[in-house]
Every structure is written in structure tokens, then in C-alpha cells.
Amino acid sequence: MKTCGHRLRTHTDKKLLSKVWNLTSLSSPMALQERIRVVLLACGSFNPITNMHLRMFELARDHLEDTGRYRVVKGIISPVGDGYQKKGLIEACHRIEMARLATESSSWISVDDWEGQQAEWVETVKVIRHHHAEMSSEDDLHDMVDTVKFTKKRRLDVESFSDHNRSETLQLKLLCGADVLESFSIPKLWKKEDVTEIVGRFGLVCITRGGFDAEKFVYQSDVLHKHRKNIHIVREWVTNEISATHVRRAVRRGQSVRYLLPDPVVNYIQDQQLYSAESEQKNADVILAPLQKYGSTTE
Numbered sequence: 001m002k003t004c005g006h007r008l009r010t011h012t013d014k015k016l017l018s019k020v021w022n023l024t025s026l027s028s029p030m031a032l033q034e035r036i037r038v039v040l041l042a043c044g045s046f047n048p049i050t051n052m053h054l055r056m057f058e059l060a061r062d063h064l065e066d067t068g069r070y071r072v073v074k075g076i077i078s079p080v081g082d083g084y085q086k087k088g089l090i091e092a093c094h095r096i097e098m099a100r101l102a103t104e105s106s107s108w109i110s111v112d113d114w115e116g117q118q119a120e121w122v123e124t125v126k127v128i129r130h131h132h133a134e135m136s137s138e139d140d141l142h143d144m145v146d147t148v149k150f151t152k153k154r155r156l157d158v159e160s161f162s163d164h165n166r167s168e169t170l171q172l173k174l175l176c177g178a179d180v181l182e183s184f185s186i187p188k189l190w191k192k193e194d195v196t197e198i199v200g201r202f203g204l205v206c207i208t209r210g211g212f213d214a215e216k217f218v219y220q221s222d223v224l225h226k227h228r229k230n231i232h233i234v235r236e237w238v239t240n241e242i243s244a245t246h247v248r249r250a251v252r253r254g255q256s257v258r259y260l261l262p263d264p265v266v267n268y269i270q271d272q273q274l275y276s277a278e279s280e281q282k283n284a285d286v287i288l289a290p291l292q293k294y295g296s297t298t299e
């Protein structure tokens with residue numbers, strides 16, 4: 001017990017020390033100018049949102065902040081619209097509501113329904129541009145500073161930024177799992193110029209996922225390798241194979257999904273009787289929207 005307590009204290013001390021170090025470095029003008037504020041945007045089906053989707057944000061924030069170069073100020077979950085037409089994709093209103101319930105307990109992750117409300121599927125690069133424009137507007141910047149829970153000292157430090165400096169040190173990065181990164185090479189799924197803009201202009205944070213080799217994929221792609229400094233690969237050591245497909249299958253079979261999803265999401269699925277054999281057949285005979293869109297082009 002004693003050893004255990006001692007270890008815990010040492011770990012806690014280290015954490016505290018690193019926090020103090022961060023605060024001290026933030027209070028020096030040099031470090032303040034260097035730290036880039038980051039907003040993380042995750043696009044996907046979230047059909048339904050799982051604990052792993054939420055873990056992605058925590059892992060990405062720790063990774064970026066550990067570099068000493070970034071401070072993550074906001075996380076946005078953007079459930080895809082119904083026009084994506086993926087097999088088994090239930091209505092956006094339910095997926096958005098479940099994501100809202102899942103993020104109620106987070107101080108920094110929220111849900112944005114702009115993409116989910118669009119009648120037609122929207123390319124991811126356009127979703128990123130939309131959020132980039134939104135967050136770059138002065139009002140939103142000030143809102144963000146107010147809603148993030150800074151200590152008094154940090155708040156003062158942030159407020160001492162000139163507007164000019166602030167806009168130059170705020171970035172939006174796409175957050176995804178390694179399967180989405182590898183999907184960049186699927187013919188007719190992504191436009192080359194979209195991938196170039198995502199990694200070149202904005203940046204990407206990618207969480208490893210079993211069965212996908214993100215590092216190798218970046219190495220093998222000329223465009224990704226060129227922009228590798230803008231691609232942060234985050235290794236999930238506590239490997240976790242939760243997938244929404246697994247959750248839907250378990251619900252269909254009447255098995256428990258508790259502890260794979262936040263409790264309010266489990267309750268919502270039960271109350272609304274979501275995920276049946278019938279809903280899994282939705283879009284079964286339809287081609288995924290991006291493949292429909294780019295399928296006829298000769299890229």
C-alpha cells in the first residue's frame with residue numbers, strides 16, 4: 001500500500017510540476033506568442049457516438065499540449081448529414097442528440113449540427129472551411145476565451161494578446177482515426193486537392209487504430225509525406241476496439257452496450273428504440289455519396 005501511495009504521489013507531483021511549468025512558461029511573453037491555440041474538429045457518422053470517439057479528443061489534446069507548442073481550446077464533433085447515405089446510418093437528428101448527451105459532461109468538447117443539417121452530403125474540406133471561417137470571426141474568438149476554463153492568471157495572459165496575434169495563433173485541425181486517414185487512398189472517395197488542403201492548410205491529428213498503420217501510410221503517400229509536419233499521429237497505447245458497428249450489432253441482438261457508450265446515450269437508444277435489423281438495411285442498395293459524386297470523374 002505504502003509503495004503504491006508513494007508511486008501515486010510521485011505521479012501526481014510530476015503532473016503538478018508539469019502544470020506549474022506550463023503556467024510559468026505561459027506567463028512569459030515569448031512562450032505566449034509561441035503557443036498555438038488549436039480547435040479540433042472530428043467529422044464522422046457517430047452512429048452512435050461511443051466512448052472511443054470521446055477518448056480521441058482527450059488523447060489528441062494531451063499529445064498536442066505535451067509538445068509545448070499548442071494549447072487545445074475547443075473540440076467540435078460534427079455528425080455527417082443523412083445525405084452521406086452510408087449503410088445503416090440513422091437520422092442525423094438522433095445522432096446529433098446522442099452526441100449532445102455524450103458531451104454534456106465535457107468542459108471543452110461540443111457538438112455542431114451545421115453539417116448534419118445539410119440536405120446534401122458536404123465534402124469534409126468544406127466543413128473544415130465553414131468552421132474555420134466561424135472561429136476566425138472576432139466574436140467567436142472572444143466567446144471561446146470566455147467559455148474555456150482558464151485560471152485567473154491564464155485568463156489575464158490570454159486577454160493581453162493583441163487581436164492581430166490571436167488570429168495568427170489559432171488553428172483548426174481535423175481529428176480522425178487511422179481508418180479515415182487510410183481511406184484517403186481509396187479511389188474516387190477523396191479529391192486529391194481536398195486532401196492537400198486538409199493536410200497543407202489546416203492539419204490533421206490521427207489516432208492509431210488496430211489494423212491500420214498510419215505512419216507507413218504517411219510515408220508511402222507523397223502528399224502526406226510532404227506535409228508530415230502538419231500530421232500528428234497519436235499512439236493509443238490502451239488499445240480499444242470499440243466501433244459503432246459493434247455497438248449497433250450488440251443493440252440489434254439485445255445485448256448490453258453499457259460502458260461502451262456514455263449512460264445517457266445508452267438510455268436514449270433504449271427510449272427511442274434505435275438500431276434494429278431494419279435500420280441496418282438503410283442505404284443498403286445506395287452508393288456512398290462521395291463515390292457517387294466522384295465516381296464519374298476521371299481523376
Ligand SMILES: Nc1ncnc2c1ncn2[C@@H]1O[C@H](COP(=O)(O)OP(=O)(O)OP(=O)(O)O)[C@@H](O)[C@H]1O
Pocket residue numbers: 042043044045046047050052053056175176177178179180207208209210240241242243244245246
Ligand atoms: N476505436 C477507434 N480508434 C481510433 N479512431 C476511432 C475509433 N472509433 C472511431 N474512430 C474515429 O472516429 C471518427 C468517427 O468514426 P465513426 O463514426 O465511423 O465510428 P466507427 O466506430 O468507426 O463507426 P462505424 O463502425 O460505423 O464505421 C473517425 O475518424 C474514426 O476513425
Ligand SMILES: NC(=O)c1ccc[n+]([C@@H]2O[C@H](COP(=O)(O)O)[C@@H](O)[C@H]2O)c1
Pocket residue numbers: 043044045046080084086122123124125180189190191194290
Ligand atoms: N471526399 C471527402 O470529403 C470525404 C470522403 C469520404 C468520407 N468523408 C468524411 O469522412 C467521415 C467518415 O466517416 P465514417 O468513417 O463514419 O464513414 C465523414 O464525415 C465523411 O463525410 C469525406
Ligand SMILES: [Zn+2]
Pocket residue numbers: 179
Ligand atoms: Zn467508421
